[in-house]
Amino acid sequence: MISKAEFQKEIDLIIANAIREDVGDGDHSSLACIPDTAQGKAKLLVKDDGIIAGIEFAKQVFAYVDANLKIETLIEDGSEVKYGDIAFYVEGASQSILKSERLVLNAMQRMSAIATKTKSFVDLLEGTGTKILDTRKTTPGIRALEKWAVKIGGGENHRFALYDMIMLKDNHIDFAGGVAKAINLTKAYLKATMRDLKIIVEARDLNEIKEILDCGGVYRILIDNFNYEDTRKAVKLIGNQCLTESSGGINENTIRDYALCGVDYISSGALTHSVYNMDLSLKAV
Template sequence: MITKDQFQKELDLIIANAIREDVGDGDHSSLACIPSNVTGKAKLLVKDEGVIAGIAFAKQVFGHVDPELKVETLISDGEEVKYGDIAFYVEGSSQSILKAERLVLNAMQRMSAIATKTKQYVTLLEGTQTKILDTRKTTPGIRALEKWAVKIGGGENHRFALYDMIMLKDNHIDFAGGITKAIQKTQRYLLDTKRDLKIIVEARNLDEVEEILQTKGVYRILLDNFDYEETKKAVALIADQCLTESSGGINENTIRDYALCGVDYISSGALTHSVHNMDLSLKAV
């Protein structure tokens, strides 16, 4: 997985690029009618319910735009919120608050939606050994925010990107000439390049599970689009030889049944690609 420093660099890039995109050569709406020496105060108002996420990121945005802005937090990331709650106050240059406003809201609305959905899935898994994972099905350019939101909601991150874990899926296997060849070539590649990366291999049926198990060194087997009975058989077959992961169309109606099959992880792209933003507003006080 990526380091804290790498993750922070991703956040810094997101903030810098978003401000560049939104502000350009100046926030002329504010510059036109608000003197530069005017100060003000605003509150982050919750107009929805769910799990709040992105407060720590908002503080980074305000600090990037204007280090003199002061943020007073009333609610922490990961807490349940309801309509009318105030998450934080921000005080300082009115121009600076308005410059940061849209990025803060866009990020927090989406992060809170993802955290809320993740918490829903985590709750459905209570009492089982199974943990929920995100995927790479994220919005281009803001993956770090979306994966951060999954963690805030109580889920776990899969690999961050293509560079921090090996994942041999159906196309890799087919292009490589089969499962065994794909795994062996990967293991040679890791030795040749002196890289220490975990290997996940996708299985499309029980025969492929058996073939994967014949080659040692696989960290986790991904059971893709298996039904309940196939999943139970695969889990029994794999036993403690490596970890197991279920994926493929699993939703809130089926996730617990898959967990009860005994898999270690369930991955869901829906955590990040199918959410409805939480309604939040930044209002002057």
Template sequence: MISEAQFQNELNTLIANAIREDLGSGDYSSLACIPADAQGKAKLLVKEDGIIAGVAFAKLIFEYVDPKMQIETFIEDGTAVKKGDVVFHVSGSSQSILKSERVVLNTMQRMSAIATKTNSFVQLLKGTNTKILDTRKTTPGFRVAEKWAVKIGGGENHRFALYDMIMLKDNHIDFAGGITLAIAKTQAYLKENNLDLKIIVEARNLVEIQEILKSEGVHRILIDNFNYEDTKAAVALIGDKCQTESSGNINEDTMRFYAECGVNYISSGALTHSVYNMDLSLKAI
């Protein structure tokens, strides 16, 4: 996974770009009718039940726009909320609050939806030893916030991007000339370039799992688009030689059954690519 410094850098880049995109040459609506010295206060109002996420991120956005703004927090990230709850108050320059409003809401609505969906998946897996993972199927430019939301919802992050973990999928394997060659070439490349990255290899059937197991140094096998019986057989074949991950067309109705096959992880792109934003608003008080 990425380092804390990389994580913070991604957050800073996201905030700067989001404010640049929204503010441009100026918030003329506010500049036109609100005095520069006007002070105000607003509340973050929950309008839909779920898991709140993005409170800490909102503070970073407010601080970026105007370090003088003050935030009084009532509900922390990861907390179950209901319609009518007030998450925080923000006070300070009225113009600064308005400059921040849309970026804060866009971020928190998306993050809260992801945290809520992730938490629902976590609850489905309760009592098993299987953990839920996100994927790289994220919104361009917003990945760091979406993966943060998965963590807030109780899930775990898969690799952040292409540079922090090796994942040899079907196209890599086919282009490389087969599973064994792909693994060997990858290990040689990592050694030559002094890179310490974990290797995950995708298997499309039980025969491919048997071939993967002939190579040393594989951290996890991705059991992709298997049915229940073949997943159980795959887990039995792999044993404790490496970690196991199920993926591919797994949803709320099937997730528990895959977990009961004994896999360590289930990865789901739906955590980040198939959510509807939670309804939140920032209201002047």
């Protein structure tokens, strides 16, 4: 996993690029009709039910645009919200509030939707001991925000990108010439490059699981697209030799049954690629 400093660097880049994209050489709508001395106040109005996420990100956006903006937080990230709630007030230069508005709303609407969906999966797993993981199926350019939202919703982050963990999937295995060859080549690569990266290997059937276990040195086995019966067999076969993860089309209707097979983790791309934005508004008061 990436460090806090590396993660913050990603957030900083997202903010800088989003403001560049949206503001360009100036917010001419505001510049045309609002004096640069004008002061104002706005509220973040919730118009949906769910889990709020992105409050802390919004604070960073406001600080980037104008360090003199003042934020009064009424609701914290991860809280349940309902229609009509006010999450925060922001006060200061009217032009700065307007310049920040769209980025704050775009990010918070998406982050809140992801946190809400994640929380629903977490609730379905309650009492099983299984944790929900996100994937790399994220929106290009804002992965850090989406993975942050998963954490706010109570889920766990998988690897952040291609560089912070080794994950040998079906194509890697096939291109390398088989499971054992892919794992052995990976170990040799890590040794030669002096990299300390955890190895996850995808298994397509019980025979591949046996091959993986024979090789050893694997952090987690991805039990991919197995049915319930074979998942239980796989978990029993693996025992405590490494961690286990189920994936492959698992949804709200099947997630608990897979968890009851005894896996440590379930990963779901749906946490980030199949959500509907929470309705939020920033309104002058």
